[in-house]
Amino acid sequence: MVPIPEEGDFVEEHAWAWTEVIRRKKTSSTTPIHPATDSGKVTLQLSEDDVLPEINYWSSSLYGYIMGTNPPWNVVSGYLKRIWKNYDVDKISFIRNGIFIVRFKTVEKMKEVVKPGHFMFDNKPVIINEWSPEVDLVKNNVQTVPIWLKLSGLDLKFWGVACLKRISALIREFFRYDEATIHKTFLGYARMLVDVQVNESFPDSIQFKDEKSKTRDIKVEYNWVAVKCTQCNGIGHSKDQR
Known part of the structure; x- marks a missing residue:
C-alpha cells in the first residue's frame, strides 16, 4: 500500500521533480535553437x-x-x-x-x-x-449575408413558387421560404430567405407589373438589417455600438 504523503513530503517530492527536469534539460542531446539576427533584431524561421x-x-x-x-x-x-x-x-x-x-x-x-x-x-x-492556414480570422470580410424578409400585400394569385421567386429577385438572390409560406397556412405575408449585399440599400418597398400591366407596390420588412460601422468599416454594429 502506497502511503499518503504529508504536506511536507509533497513539497519535497514536487521540488525533486523540478530538479530532475532541470537536470535532464542540461544533459539533453537535443540540438538547441539559436535564432538568427538581422540588423540587431532576433529572427526565427519556422519550418x-x-x-x-x-x-x-x-x-x-x-x-x-x-x-x-x-x-x-x-x-x-x-x-x-x-x-x-x-x-x-x-x-x-x-x-x-x-x-x-x-x-x-x-x-x-x-x-x-x-x-x-x-x-x-x-x-x-x-x-x-x-478554415485554412491562410485565413484571416476577422469579421470584416463579409460581402453578402442571408436575411429573412416579409412581403406584405400580395394577392393570392402571386403566391405561386414562380411568382415569389421572380418578385424576391428584385431584392436579391432567393434561397428558401419558411414553412407557412410553402404550405400557405398563413397568408398575411410571404416570408423568405434571401442573400443581400451588405453595402447596398434595403428598400422598404418594391414594385412590379402584374399580368395585366398593373403596377403593384409591395411592402418589404426585414427581420434584421446589416449595419456598417463608419469608423472601422465592420459589419453588424454602428460607430456608437463599438
Whole structure:
C-alpha cells in the first residue's frame, strides 16, 4: 500500500521533480535553437514541419460568428451543439471578439455543414467559413449575408413558387421560404430567405407589373438589417455600438 504523503513530503517530492527536469534539460542531446539576427533584431524561421501538426489538426474545422450580436460563449456553444448535433462535432473553441472555431471529426462532416451555409441565431445571420492556414480570422470580410424578409400585400394569385421567386429577385438572390409560406397556412405575408449585399440599400418597398400591366407596390420588412460601422468599416454594429 502506497502511503499518503504529508504536506511536507509533497513539497519535497514536487521540488525533486523540478530538479530532475532541470537536470535532464542540461544533459539533453537535443540540438538547441539559436535564432538568427538581422540588423540587431532576433529572427526565427519556422519550418513546415513546425506548423504541420496543427494544420492537420484543424483541417476539419470551420470558423464563424453571429453578425450583429455577441452572446455569451456558453449560449453560442449550446446553440452550435444543438444545430450540428448530427455532424460529429469534436470541439468548439472561442478565439476573440465573438469568433468561434468548430472542429469536426471528419472533413466530410465539416463540408456538409458549410455547403448550405445558411444559419440564423435570433433572426441574425451566422457567418461560417471553412478554415485554412491562410485565413484571416476577422469579421470584416463579409460581402453578402442571408436575411429573412416579409412581403406584405400580395394577392393570392402571386403566391405561386414562380411568382415569389421572380418578385424576391428584385431584392436579391432567393434561397428558401419558411414553412407557412410553402404550405400557405398563413397568408398575411410571404416570408423568405434571401442573400443581400451588405453595402447596398434595403428598400422598404418594391414594385412590379402584374399580368395585366398593373403596377403593384409591395411592402418589404426585414427581420434584421446589416449595419456598417463608419469608423472601422465592420459589419453588424454602428460607430456608437463599438
